[in-house]
Amino acid sequence: MAERHMSVANARWQIRAERPADYDIVETEGIFDVRNPLLLTPNAPGANRRFVVLDAGIPRHHAAALERYFECHGIRAQILRLPAGEQNKNLQTYLTIQRALDAFPFHRRDEPIIVVGGGVLCDVAGFAASCFRRGVPHIRIPTTLMAYVDAAVGVKTGFNFDEHKNRIGSFTPPLRVLLDRQFLDSLPRRHILNGVCEILKLAIIKDAALFARLEAHGAGCIASRFQDTQSRLVLNQAIDGMLAELAPNLFEDELARAVDFGHTLSYGLEHIRSDLLHGEAVLLDMVISTFIARRRHLLPEADATRILHLFDTLGIVPQTVHLDIERMWQSLHERTEHRNGLQRVPLPASVGQCVFVNDITRDEIEMAVRSVMNHPVRAILESPPERRSA
Numbered sequence: 199m200a201e202r203h204m205s206v207a208n209a210r211w212q213i214r215a216e217r218p219a220d221y222d223i224v225e226t227e228g229i230f231d232v233r234n235p236l237l238l239t240p241n242a243p244g245a246n247r248r249f250v251v252l253d254a255g256i257p258r259h260h261a262a263a264l265e266r267y268f269e270c271h272g273i274r275a276q277i278l279r280l281p282a283g284e285q286n287k288n289l290q291t292y293l294t295i296q297r298a299l300d301a302f303p304f305h306r307r308d309e310p311i312i313v314v315g316g317g318v319l320c321d322v323a324g325f326a327a328s329c330f331r332r333g334v335p336h337i338r339i340p341t342t343l344m345a346y347v348d349a350a351v352g353v354k355t356g357f358n359f360d361e362h363k364n365r366i367g368s369f370t371p372p373l374r375v376l377l378d379r380q381f382l383d384s385l386p387r388r389h390i391l392n393g394v395c396e397i398l399k400l401a402i403i404k405d406a407a408l409f410a411r412l413e414a415h416g417a418g419c420i421a422s423r424f425q426d427t428q429s430r431l432v433l434n435q436a437i438d439g440m441l442a443e444l445a446p447n448l449f450e451d452e453l454a455r456a457v458d459f460g461h462t463l464s465y466g467l468e469h470i471r472s473d474l475l476h477g478e479a480v481l482l483d484m485v486i487s488t489f490i491a492r493r494r495h496l497l498p499e500a501d502a503t504r505i506l507h508l509f510d511t512l513g514i515v516p517q518t519v520h521l522d523i524e525r526m527w528q529s530l531h532e533r534t535e536h537r538n539g540l541q542r543v544p545l546p547a548s549v550g551q552c553v554f555v556n557d558i559t560r561d562e563i564e565m566a567v568r569s570v571m572n573h574p575v576r577a578i579l580e581s582p583p584e585r586r587s588a
């Protein structure tokens with residue numbers, strides 16, 4: 199809506215618009231099976247071209263099935279295979295996609311770009327889609343657990359710039375997200391655990407029932423690479439929780455976000471050249487945050503123990519060697535800027551609940567790091583109660 203105000207000396211126009219977001223996230227099986235129609239919609243007349251960004255790390259048979267799928271449906275597909283990994287989440291990959299898009303004519307409304315890959319390509323290609331011709335629609339098909347429960351289902355896109363993670367990006371809703379668990383079957387265990395850390399995040403700060411489900415079935419889900427029946431329930435419950443947090447605050451008008459649990463101190467640890475995966479850095483932050491919450495008596499000891507126990511049950515070992523007090527402290531400063539001047543750090547208040555704090559000090563981080571270093575998680579769990587509370 200545009201409105202002209204006449205009562206002032208100089209005319210003034212005020213524009214008011216709402217940012218729409220309307221997309222489906224659809225669970226499916228056999229996404230590249232020629233009988234599956236999901237990739238054909240929207241089926242506008244003459245919409246017979248598709249530009250696909252495909253993660254070069256997924257097994258080759260998926261690429262062959264995708265080519266067969268489009269061939270069978272008379273669709274000309276341009277497939278751009280790109281390597282993923284944090285080191286490729288950069289301007290170069292973004293430009294490679296833009297150049298390839300520019301060389302492949304397609305209708306900017308009816309022939310959506312399709313992204314098949316993990317969080318890195320969902321983020322970079324999603325951003326490329328948001329910029330090409332000022333925005334063309336894109337469909338995401340996540341192939342890692344990290345993307346399945348997190349990166350693909352929200353609206354954030356972007357790439358790393360000048361050593362800063364996600365420094366350039368946009369809020370761009372996809373046209374559709376298609377979830378097919380079959381891709382997770384080929385993920386290395388490290389990448390399965392990486393995604394599990396984001397599921398744990400949700401369970402700890404907002405969903406005690408999901409937490410209990412992970413206690414009972416999490417190890418089985420991991421062993422089956424999320425192919426068994428319980429896994430489906432865990433994944434859908436995690437996505438429910440994620441969307442319950444994201445949907446009412448899609449464009450981050452509210453800067454205190456529970457889903458930022460584990461995403462404050464981790465920012466600096468997940469330095470672009472570090473060996474830590476995103477979920478592994480989030481895990482370290484969750485451990486330190488849990489210790490800080492415990493020291494402040496925000497979190498009952500029984501809940502802290504349950505949290506640490508669950509990491510152990512799932513075979514998730516925090517890589518404490520990467521803890522760096524100065525980096526975490528700088529990271530807290532950086533996130534404070536990002537959150538418009540307040541720390542807004544979510545800390546667990548019990549299993550399934552969190553509180554926000556704005557006054558974490560360097561000393562607290564240091565104390566938490568020393569506790570974790572001196573008493574690695576397993577030792578804390580195995581130590582007698584009087585030592586644990588010391």
Ligand SMILES: NC(=O)c1ccc[n+]([C@@H]2O[C@H](COP(=O)([O-])OP(=O)(O)OC[C@H]3O[C@@H](n4cnc5c(N)ncnc54)[C@H](O)[C@@H]3O)[C@@H](O)[C@H]2O)c1
Pocket residue numbers: 253254255256257281282283284287315316317318319321341342343344345348349350352353354355364381382383384385386389392475476
């Ligand atoms: N946009 C968001 O809201 C959001 C949320 C969470 C994470 N992220 C971002 O996601 C990124 C991490 O995502 P990721 O962990 O998926 O990393 P990634 O995309 O680099 O994938 C990890 C590795 O797995 C390979 N791979 C992908 N699918 C595979 C499959 N099915 N089988 C075997 N190997 C496969 C990839 O080639 C890559 O080597 C980070 O950059 C993080 O910032 C974004």
